[in-house]
Amino acid sequence: MHHLLPLLPAIPLLGAALLVATGRRLPRFAAEITGFVVSGGTAALALVLLLNSSPPMVEWVGGWLPAGGESVGIVVIGDGPALGMAALVSLLTLAALAYSWRYFDEPPRGHPGAFTALMLVFQGAMCGFAIAGDLFNAFVFFELMSVVAYALTGYRIDEAKAVQGALTFGVVNSLGAYAMLMGIGLLYARTGELAMTKIGRGLDTAAGHGGPDALVLASFVLVLTGLLVKAAAVPFHFWLPDAHAVAPTPVCMLLSGVMVELGAYGVWRVYGTVFAGPGGIPAADLTRALVTLGTLTAATGAVMCWYQRHIKRLLAYSTIAHTGLFLVGLGVLTPQGDDGVALYILGHAGVKAALFACAGVLLDRYGSVDEHALHGRARELRATAVMFAVAALGLAGLPPFGTALGKAVTEEAVGGPLTVVYVAASAITAGAVLRVTGRVFLGLGPRPKDADSDLETSGSEEEPETTGPLSRIPDTMTTVPAVLLAAALAVGVAPGFGDLVARSVNEGGSGGAHAVAQWTAHGVLLGLASTALAVALAGLAVTRPDWTAAPDWARPLRRLQSGHVGDYVAWLLVGAAVLGALALPGVLGG
Amino acid sequence: MHVLPYLIAAYVFLTGCYGLATSRNLIHAVGCLAVCQSSTYVLLLAVGYQNGATAPVFSDIKPGSRPVVDPVVQALTLTDIVVGATVTALLLALVLQIAKRHGTVDPDELRELRG
Numbered sequence: 001m002h003h004l005l006p007l008l009p010a011i012p013l014l015g016a017a018l019l020v021a022t023g024r025r026l027p028r029f030a031a032e033i034t035g036f037v038v039s040g041g042t043a044a045l046a047l048v049l050l051l052n053s054s055p056p057m058v059e060w061v062g063g064w065l066p067a068g069g070e071s072v073g074i075v076v077i078g079d080g081p082a083l084g085m086a087a088l089v090s091l092l093t094l095a096a097l098a099y100s101w102r103y104f105d106e107p108p109r110g111h112p113g114a115f116t117a118l119m120l121v122f123q124g125a126m127c128g129f130a131i132a133g134d135l136f137n138a139f140v141f142f143e144l145m146s147v148v149a150y151a152l153t154g155y156r157i158d159e160a161k162a163v164q165g166a167l168t169f170g171v172v173n174s175l176g177a178y179a180m181l182m183g184i185g186l187l188y189a190r191t192g193e194l195a196m197t198k199i200g201r202g203l204d205t206a207a208g209h210g211g212p213d214a215l216v217l218a219s220f221v222l223v224l225t226g227l228l229v230k231a232a233a234v235p236f237h238f239w240l241p242d243a244h245a246v247a248p249t250p251v252c253m254l255l256s257g258v259m260v261e262l263g264a265y266g267v268w269r270v271y272g273t274v275f276a277g278p279g280g281i282p283a284a285d286l287t288r289a290l291v292t293l294g295t296l297t298a299a300t301g302a303v304m305c306w307y308q309r310h311i312k313r314l315l316a317y318s319t320i321a322h323t324g325l326f327l328v329g330l331g332v333l334t335p336q337g338d339d340g341v342a343l344y345i346l347g348h349a350g351v352k353a354a355l356f357a358c359a360g361v362l363l364d365r366y367g368s369v370d371e372h373a374l375h376g377r378a379r380e381l382r383a384t385a386v387m388f389a390v391a392a393l394g395l396a397g398l399p400p401f402g403t404a405l406g407k408a409v410t411e412e413a414v415g416g417p418l419t420v421v422y423v424a425a426s427a428i429t430a431g432a433v434l435r436v437t438g439r440v441f442l443g444l445g446p447r448p449k450d451a452d453s454d455l456e457t458s459g460s461e462e463e464p465e466t467t468g469p470l471s472r473i474p475d476t477m478t479t480v481p482a483v484l485l486a487a488a489l490a491v492g493v494a495p496g497f498g499d500l501v502a503r504s505v506n507e508g509g510s511g512g513a514h515a516v517a518q519w520t521a522h523g524v525l526l527g528l529a530s531t532a533l534a535v536a537l538a539g540l541a542v543t544r545p546d547w548t549a550a551p552d553w554a555r556p557l558r559r560l561q562s563g564h565v566g567d568y569v570a571w572l573l574v575g576a577a578v579l580g581a582l583a584l585p586g587v588l589g590g
Numbered sequence: 591m592h593v594l595p596y597l598i599a600a601y602v603f604l605t606g607c608y609g610l611a612t613s614r615n616l617i618h619a620v621g622c623l624a625v626c627q628s629s630t631y632v633l634l635l636a637v638g639y640q641n642g643a644t645a646p647v648f649s650d651i652k653p654g655s656r657p658v659v660d661p662v663v664q665a666l667t668l669t670d671i672v673v674g675a676t677v678t679a680l681l682l683a684l685v686l687q688i689a690k691r692h693g694t695v696d697p698d699e700l701r702e703l704r705g
Contacts, residue, residue, distance in 0.1 A: 072662060136666055143673045147680055154684055160691035164700050167684045171610065174623055174677050181630045181670065182603065188663065189637040242703045308705075456705035563704040565619065565697050569610040 002057035004049060005078045008086050008131060009141070011042045012093075012124030016117040023113025035097050035116035039123055043090035046127070050083040054507060058133070075133035075195045080504025081342065085130035085258070085265055088349055091487075092257050093123040096250035099357055099480040103250070103466060115155065122148040122254060129262055134195040135184045135223075135274070138266065139177065142226070146173045149259060153247040159463055165246035168565045172239040173229055175572060180226025186219040187274070196273040200280065207279030217587045220281050221580045223270055224289075225572070228579070231263025233327055234297040235575040237320050238561060238568040241304075244316035245457060248465050249360030252312065253353040256319045261345045264326045268338065272509050282586035283333050289582035290331025291418070297324030298421050300557065302428040307554055309448075310459030311359045311369040311436055315352065318395065318429035322348055325422055329410040332418075336515040339502035340410030343491060343517060346501070347402025350488030351394040354481035355433065358388045361477050362440070364466045370459035371436050372450060376443025381473070385441035387481050392437060394488055396430030396534040397527040399519070402491025405498055407530075408523025419526065427530040431537030438542045445542035456558070595636030602629035616685045616695040620678060627674045631667050638663035 015038030023031055049057070056079035060066070064073025097119060125145035132138040150173075154166030188194060191202025203216060225236070232240040240260070244252050267290070275281045301321030308314035322344075329341040361384050363369050366377060378385065394401040397408075407426060411419045438444040450458075464470070491497060498517035506514050560567075606626030613619040638660030644651065646661035689695050 136669075140669060140673065143677070147673075147676055150680055150684070154687070157687045158691070160688075161702055163684050163687040163691060165703055167616065167681060167688060168703075170677070170681050170684065171619060171623055174681075175607070175610070175626055178603075178627050178630055182599070182633055185630065185633045185637055185663075185666075188666075194662070245703060457703055558705045561704055563701040565616075566611040566613055569607060573607055573611075 001049065001052050002059045002078060004045065005057060005059040005076045005131060006061050008042060008046060008049070009124040009128030011045070012038055012120040012127065015039075016120040016124070019113035019117035019120070023111050023117065026113060028112035031113035031116055032097070032101060034113070035120060036094070038120055039090060039094045039097055042123065042127065043087065043094050046083060046087035046090045049078055050080070050087050050504075053078055053080050053083050053504060056080070056508060071195065071198075074137055076131045076137075077133040078131060079508035080501075081265065081269070081508045082131045084342065084501070084504065085262065086127040088346065089123055089126040089130065089258050089262075092254055092349060092353060093119060095353060095480050095484060096253045098476055099253065099360070100248075100250040101474070101476045118148055118152055118155070119250070119254075122152065126259065126262060130265065133197075135187065135199065135270075136194045138270075139181050139184055139226075142180070142230070142266075143174075143177050145259065145262075146170075146177060146230075149173075149243075149251075149255065152251040153243045153255075155248050155251065156463070156465070159246070162246040165242040168563075168568060169239045169243040171565050172236075172568050172572060175569060176226040176229030176236065179222045179576065183219040183222030183226070186215055186222070190215055190219075196270065200274045200277050203274070203279035204277040205279070211589075212279060212281060212587050214587065216275075216280060217580065217583060220275055220583060221576055223274075224267060224579060225576045227263050227266040227270065228293070228575070229263070229572065230260065231267065231323050231327065232260050232297075232320050233293045233323065233575075234300045234320075235571040235578070237297065237300070238571060240320060241313050241316040241561065242563070244319070245310055245313045245459070249356055249363065252315075252356040252360075256316065256356060257349040257353040260319055260323055261326065261349070264323060264330060264341070264345075267327070268330050268341075268509070281583055282589075285583045285586035287331050287333055288585075289579055290327050292582055293579070294324045294327030294331055295418070295421055297321070297327060298425040299324070302425045303554060303557060304561070305429045306432050307558065308432070308456075309371040310457045311362065311371055311440075312356070312459070313457060314371075314432055314436065315355050315359060318433065319352060321425045321429050322352075325407075325410070325425055328414060328418060328421065332414050334413045334515070335502075335506045335509070335513045336517070337410055337413035338505050338509050339498075339515055339517040340406050340408070340413055342406070342501050342505045343402055343498060344406025344410060346491045347394065347404070347406050347488045350484045350491070351391050351401070351403055354387060354484040354488070355391045355395070357477065357481040357484070358384050358391070360465070361473055363462055364464045364470045364477075365473065367464050367469050368460045368462055371439055372448050372458070373460040374440045375447045376439070378441045379443055381441065383478050384473070385437065387478075387485060388441060389434065389437045390485055391481070392430050392433035392534070393531060394485065395426065395433060396531040397426050398531040399524045399527045400489065400492040402488050404523070404527040405492040405517070405519060408520060408527060409498070409517045411526055412520065412523060423526060423530045423533065427533035427537065430531070430534035431541070434534055434538035435541040438538060446545055448545035595632060595639070599629045599633035599636065602626075602632060614696055614698065616688060616697060617682070619697065620681045620685060623681070624674065624678055627670070630670055634663045634667045634670070
């Protein structure tokens, strides 16, 4: 069975190559069917492998087996978390392809397979990153998925904003990736190994009883910088709202639903296998770094989300807030925290992709994603309105959504004052989405006044992605979000699913320490509380529009999002320095 | 084992970052990104270097007859160059398109996406 692992990235890449080679001659219909078959086949393979992932599989690609404990081969691993991420990537790609069924006005002309081919490369790269067992291949797949993501973000090259957002995305993410590569180089210098488990063992041997030194700290900071840029942790997050606001909707579904989460997954994987030993970074330092950055990320994301009027940007900031919550959950380093985050990511992918899908309907119907301009205009889209509201409740953590189960388990794991961060961040982001529902779909409250500030992106006068504005919403554009929401619900409702996820995550990560992931009265109450808070916030915002005008204390925060790529690079360096400072005490003490 | 190549790698990386942060021209910025990447080549090759060793090509020397430098880092550097070429090409294409749509390549004038 483990021989099939390399097919996960290989099948989509071959499918993309086929489409690039023949796309010019194929009719559009055939190109899109090919995309479905390849992407769906990979999803089926990932699910079959996932069901057989206990005990975890290991495959040396091309038969380059280690000889006498030494190896120069490429290793891929197939444990629960890796294959779970690969399956999530594949299913979400399938959903995005279904959503974009005959969707674009076909740029570039005469090459109907181009979009599908790019989506398949994206899928293959993300699958490859998920199952990579050695750091250099993780870097290569990381770069491949980044490059495709830049291309997809700037897919509508005739739009001024799209190319601008794609360039910012490209510069910041590539710089992060090069930092990661420098870290990998330093680790190779110390241990002479590239496979993650062997680097981890090599660091422990090299350190002896001395503990970590400056080189370990430097490589930790550099590798995590790359991964945290992808995960959009504050202050590495500036590229994300720009990219998500301009990318085509099906691409946003993938970027927000799973690519950003792969950054958090990478942090978990790299810390667990490389830096967790006695020669790596002490647990207390990782907890300090991730909890601090995660809390900052959640707070920044929630505040910025609340003051957006551009609906896709609003959803992008909500993703930032949630990544902050994922990082906090991973940072406490308990088996239960890992389980909670895994469930939270599954639920969040469904809910967030459904929200972007609904925002795409608005864009294609009205040529605008501006909350103010759309006030009351979308009354006729009843099905979309219901899905938008349901997804907002899922975002708030209303039981029995998968997001609520994941949030409840994580809250239990982090405990104490950090629970407040979870409740507040999910309530504020969900409140903002509910506010949009109330205003845009129901026309509640007075129409908000436009602030006379140059600090915002409005989202009106956007080009629809379809051939002119839609007169009727295609069935695929309502079915896909409905299915995604049902899946997010199923994560929380299906009996035993939580425990299943917990078992496979713990097998991959915490070496047999089993935790249970079940509904508790405490978790349900907190979920209901954050939902109630979200509804109250949305109600206040709709009845008193002054509330959503950014107050003075939020202005500096908004000014930081300056749209200038140089500023973002400077913040990336500040972030790396902060990360180093947060992890420094363990190195000094060791 | 000499510390100088490592210092040079760090210096080249930071120089590229400084250029990126202060750039007034997007083509220049993409060039600075390539400078940042060059620092990774320096680092990787420095890691595998040995005094007195030759290139790891065994067409004219017998294996084991004399020391060679680490071929793994050279393979990594080659892969890295390919990755870098792709990224640079794509980013320059985006800059070209920005120049067409915005009529400028000065990042100070590209501030539509903010807040």
